[in-house]
Amino acid sequence: MTTPDTALPEHALRPAYRDGNVLRWLAAYTLSLVGDSVYFVALSWSAQKAADAAAVGFVMAAGALPRALLMLGGGVVADRLNPRRVILGSDTLRCLLILTVAAVIALTAPALWILVALALVFGAVDALFVPAIGALPPRITSPDQLARVTGLRSLSMRLSLIAGPPIGGLAMTIGGTSATFATAGLLFAASLPLLLTVRIPHPESRSPQTPKHASPRQDLVDGLHYIRRHPFIGPLLAASATCELGLTGIFNVGIVLLNAERGWGPTGYGWIVSSFGAGAAASAALLAIAGWLPRAGLILTAALMVGCAGAATIALADTIALAAVLAAVIGLSAGTFGSLNNALVQSASDPAYLGRVTSVIMLITVGIAPLSYPIVGTAIAAFGTAPVFAACSGFAALGAVVGLASHSVRQAQLPRSRTGDPLRQQGALPREP
Structure with a gap:
């Protein structure tokens, strides 16, 4: 039954x-x-x-x-x-x-x-x-x-x-x-x-490296050590954190101030935000339909670099149309980076650590990234949009450097085979730390 x-x-x-x-x-x-x-x-x-x-x-x-x-x-x-x-x-x-x-x-x-x-x-x-x-x-x-x-x-x-x-x-x-x-x-x-009605299996939820009667604090420390030691997940989360800190502030604060600086009004802001959303949705649809992309590690780092270049360039746009096109490119690139990053991290994670890995990802997004908002706003007030967008984009691009510096990330592949251990066969998982 x-x-x-x-x-x-x-x-x-x-x-x-x-x-x-x-x-x-x-x-x-x-x-x-x-x-x-x-x-x-x-x-x-x-x-x-x-x-x-x-x-x-x-x-x-x-x-x-x-x-x-x-x-x-x-x-x-x-x-x-x-x-x-x-x-x-x-x-x-x-x-x-x-x-x-x-x-x-x-x-x-x-x-x-x-x-x-x-x-x-x-x-x-x-x-x-x-x-x-x-x-x-x-x-x-x-x-x-x-x-x-x-x-x-x-x-x-x-x-x-x-x-x-x-x-x-x-x-x-x-x-x-x-x-x-x-x-x-x-x-x-x-x-x-x-x-x-969602059916899930009953895998062992505790890692064999963790004592059976470990305290919640020990579990937390063990999870953070797992992420830090992992040759694949650690660099990907570091790249994600760098990207979020660099780009989130200019998307959520900087675009508003850029729109005000150019005098484009609510219509211009709406076009830019909608174009970004359309680009991100297109990247999600592509991944949902294709189900697999070759050399995923290299693609995500390349997508991040393209997104950073677009973010630096959008501050130089002098028309709504050009800004909207660049926003679509940024959305497509950022969506590709984020989706591939999440897919690769979840593929590589030991099931016993999935909750803690996910919590770190979400902490980066909802806890750390918003700290950049007042910094971006203050910097734009002092220096203008173009230099701040360029500086933030350059910082975010360091995430791609972190990814490229990791051999495991460069060689990362999305799992494809349905036989045996697909992750090991396709190289999506490095050896456990």
Whole structure:
């Protein structure tokens, strides 16, 4: 008799986009991401109504702080426990939390203290959910399909960014703050039945190098040592961190200031952001359809270099059309780098460490990269957009240098064979440290 936790051997015979198990996970993940987008619309709008513009930043920072501080601990929990249970538990908590706040706000005004408390608790629960959901793809598909799943996941993220804010805005217009929070909660609730039907195997979740009764702190230290010692994962995460620190600030802050400097207005900003999103979505679709690219390690480093060159050049664009084209190139390159990086890291990771590896990746994205925002803004105010964009792009390009300096990264291949140990046969995995 098949149970939800039983891995079916025939799933390895289907491409990911025809695997019902993968598609159920993808649908649940998409609903959850759209729910996140609606939640952030409700939270920021409620904060603005409850106090003033400064309160929006305060409330959003309140949610980001526990997410960043607890993310590594969430990775330990995902590895110590069944990731599916962690996902179901944390998603249920998020659903109940948001629906409860929606009911409270329906009866009272959205007081600032309620929103701060909500942001803190939601951020803490999210620190459990994110590493667990990121550790799941290698457990629900065969290694040769990981690239496709990564591409599908990237498409899901793009879809959520497109669909979430309009849904949140419509709910806010029709029913107000309470209805918007309720919409987010219902989206989380809709993902739960799908997650319940996702089947995963029961691999041993503890590495043989880790004592059986190790403490959570020992597990965390062991995971960080694993990443540092690994000849393949360590350089890739270092390249990713360098890329995020260099480019995230100019994309999220610098583009706004560049648009203001050129006087292009909201239309120009919209074209640039949309073009970037279209390029990133195209790279995700390419990977989802192709499922495999040759010399993936070299392609991702080349894509990063192209993206850095485009980021440095966009500050010199004197027309919206040229800026939009460069933004599309940057999006395509950045999407290719990110998707291949994630696919290769998940292919190379020991399943016992997937949660902790994912938590480090997410900590880089949500905890470390935003630290560049005030630096970029201050630097542009002092020196202008062109030199700051060039400097940040040059720093990000060091990530490609880190990748090229690693023999394991240069030789990296996405798994392709379905027989034996595909990762070892195709060279995607270096020898374990």
